[in-house]
Amino acid sequence: MKNYLSIVLILILITACNGKPTEKETETKINDVKLIELTASQLKNAGIKTGRLDQKAINLKLKVNGVIDVPPQNMISVSAPLGGYLKSTKLLEGMHISKDEVIATMEDHQYIELQQEYLTSKARLSQAEKEFQRQKELNQSKASSDKIFENAEAEYMSQKVLVKSFYEKLKLIGIQPENLTENSISRTVPIHSPINGYVSSVKMNIGKYTAPTDVLFELVNPEDIHLSLTVFEKDLNKLYLGQKIIAYSNQPDAKRYNCEIILIGQNISNDRAATVHCHFLQYDKTLIPGMYMNAEIEIPSDKAFAIPNDGLVQYEGKYYVFVQLSDAKFVMEEVLPLNSASDFTQIQFVHQKNPGDKMCVTKGAYTLLMTMMNSPE
Numbered sequence: 001m002k003n004y005l006s007i008v009l010i011l012i013l014i015t016a017c018n019g020k021p022t023e024k025e026t027e028t029k030i031n032d033v034k035l036i037e038l039t040a041s042q043l044k045n046a047g048i049k050t051g052r053l054d055q056k057a058i059n060l061k062l063k064v065n066g067v068i069d070v071p072p073q074n075m076i077s078v079s080a081p082l083g084g085y086l087k088s089t090k091l092l093e094g095m096h097i098s099k100d101e102v103i104a105t106m107e108d109h110q111y112i113e114l115q116q117e118y119l120t121s122k123a124r125l126s127q128a129e130k131e132f133q134r135q136k137e138l139n140q141s142k143a144s145s146d147k148i149f150e151n152a153e154a155e156y157m158s159q160k161v162l163v164k165s166f167y168e169k170l171k172l173i174g175i176q177p178e179n180l181t182e183n184s185i186s187r188t189v190p191i192h193s194p195i196n197g198y199v200s201s202v203k204m205n206i207g208k209y210t211a212p213t214d215v216l217f218e219l220v221n222p223e224d225i226h227l228s229l230t231v232f233e234k235d236l237n238k239l240y241l242g243q244k245i246i247a248y249s250n251q252p253d254a255k256r257y258n259c260e261i262i263l264i265g266q267n268i269s270n271d272r273a274a275t276v277h278c279h280f281l282q283y284d285k286t287l288i289p290g291m292y293m294n295a296e297i298e299i300p301s302d303k304a305f306a307i308p309n310d311g312l313v314q315y316e317g318k319y320y321v322f323v324q325l326s327d328a329k330f331v332m333e334e335v336l337p338l339n340s341a342s343d344f345t346q347i348q349f350v351h352q353k354n355p356g357d358k359m360c361v362t363k364g365a366y367t368l369l370m371t372m373m374n375s376p377e
Contacts, residue, residue, distance in 0.1 A: 034320070034332035036372045043328050046371070048364035050324050052357070056306040058339045058346055060299040062238065066229035066276075068291045074221040076195055081172045083212045084108035086204050087188055091217055093201055097193045104191040104216060111173065115185045118166035118177060125159040132156035197221040200289075225287055227259055227278040229295055233268055238299045240264075245278055247295045257284065259295070301339045304346040311362040312337065312345055313369045321347065322361035322368050330361065330368055 038046065080086075089104035097103060132152045139149040170177045173189045200218040204210055227247055231239065243261045248254040258281045265275040278295070280287065312335070313320050319337050322330040338346035352358075361368060 034315075034372065035325075035329070036322075036331075036368060037329040038368075038371065040328070042371065046364050046367045048367065049362050050359045051362045053305045053307055053360055055303040056344060056346065057303045058301055058306060058341045058344060060301055060339055062231075062235055062297040062299055063294065064229050064231050064235075064276075064297065065292070065294050066227055068225060068287050068289050068293060069228040069277075070220055070222065070225050070289050074195075074197075074224050075200070076197075076219040076221070077215045078103070078191060078194070078217040078219060079212060079215055080106050080191065080210050081212055082108070082110060082114075082169075083210055083214075084111070084189075085209050086206050086216065088206060089202075089217075091199050091202050093199055095199045097195075097197060097199060097219065099193055099196045101193045102190045103193050105188050106173075106191060106210075107188045109187065111175075111189050112185060112187050114166065114169055114173075115175065115180060118163070118170055119180065119182060119185075121159060121163045121166055125156075125163045128152070128156040128159045191216070193219065195219055195221040196223075220289060222285070222287070222289075223283060225280060225283065225289065226262070227280065227293055227295065229276045229278060230273045231276050233272040233274065236264065236274055239276060239297065243297065245295050245297045247278070247280075247293050249291065249293055255284075257287075258282070261297075301346070304338055304348065306344040306346045307360060308343060308362045309340075309345055311360060311365045312347065313365045315369060319347070320369075322365055324359040324361065332369075332372075 084106040085108055087105045087107040091097070091103055132155070135149045135152040139146060167177045170180065174192060175186075175189055197220050200220045202217055204214070204216045210216060229245075239261060241261055241264065245259045245261065247257045247259050259278040260281065261276060262279045263277040265277075268274055307321055311321055313322075313332075315332070319335050320332040321335055323333050324330055333352065334350040335347040336350060338348060340346070
């Protein structure tokens with residue numbers, strides 16, 4: 001009898017275990033598949049919006065840095081071609097200068113000698129030319145020998161070369177030979193600015209002698225100023241000529257400048273980076289060579305399904321979106337986030353290939369997540 005009662009109790013327990021699940025067990029299974037159903041009041045207060053997913057191409061932003069630079073042809077080193085003493089200058093670093101403006105005055109006795117030699121040679125040239133013409137006429141009538149005519153011609157051509165040589169030397173030091181007379185000989189010569197721009201540095205002081213190879217001033221023409229960026233090797237294949245970028249300094253509320261890529265360097269440095277040159281679409285005089293700059297380069301991506309950021313949630317280390325099953329019932333679907341923009345994120349569904357025909361939560365996804373996490377066990 002005792003054994004019979006034990007068997008009956010065991011059968012009752014087995015029947016109870018195989019019967020209808022309790023409410024607590026049902027909720028556990030629902031949570032395992034991440035399913036949530038809202039009440040009418042919850043749905044009303046959740047502020048949830050749904051919609052079908054569209055395929056979008058989201059531009060990525062590659063962030064790099066660099067410095068403002070100018071090409072070599074826009075950096076001018078000014079010197080005195082024949083040397084001399086710096087008599088006067090008013091230049092200071094940062095000063096604006098105009099093309100052909102007198103920026104310094106040089107003084108030296110050789111300038112006097114050069115002008116003297118030019119005027120003397122010019123006078124001799126006139127005499128040699130007259131003698132050459134006279135001997136030419138005499139030679140044609142055989143009144144003088146060929147040797148005398150040839151000597152007159154050689155003297156004339158030699159003097160002509162000498163005058164031209166002095167002429168070019170005078171032009172080189174800034175003296176106009178056409179206006180030079182015995183009354184205008186000067187011991188000083190002006191130095192003119194070859195560009196419109198700014199003074200980068202002043203190398204000499206007044207009274208100091210300079211050789212032809214010494215640099216007096218360094219000038220910068222900022223009109224062709226550009227941005228020199230450092231881009232790592234792995235990102236170079238994402239760039240192309242004409243690509244638009246945004247540049248800005250480290251200052252708070254820094255102005256943003258539109259630029260485009262004009263040259264991509266072909267040499268990789270030891271730290272696996274190359275130089276990329278960019279042109280400012282509009283020049284700003286506050287941009288100074290050597291200034292540190294940041295830049296954002298937009299890189300286009302392929303199209304993919306994209307969801308508003310308000311529709312994407314992170315839960316237990318993974319990313320999910322909510323797919324609407326009915327008006328108040330939603331299920332979480334795992335996704336892989338791809339590229340992100342300010343408002344959208346491209347996603348790839350882990351268990352679905354064509355989610356575009358499903359309605360997804362586009363706003364209020366975190367409200368649903370909090371509701372699910374706070375639901376009673």
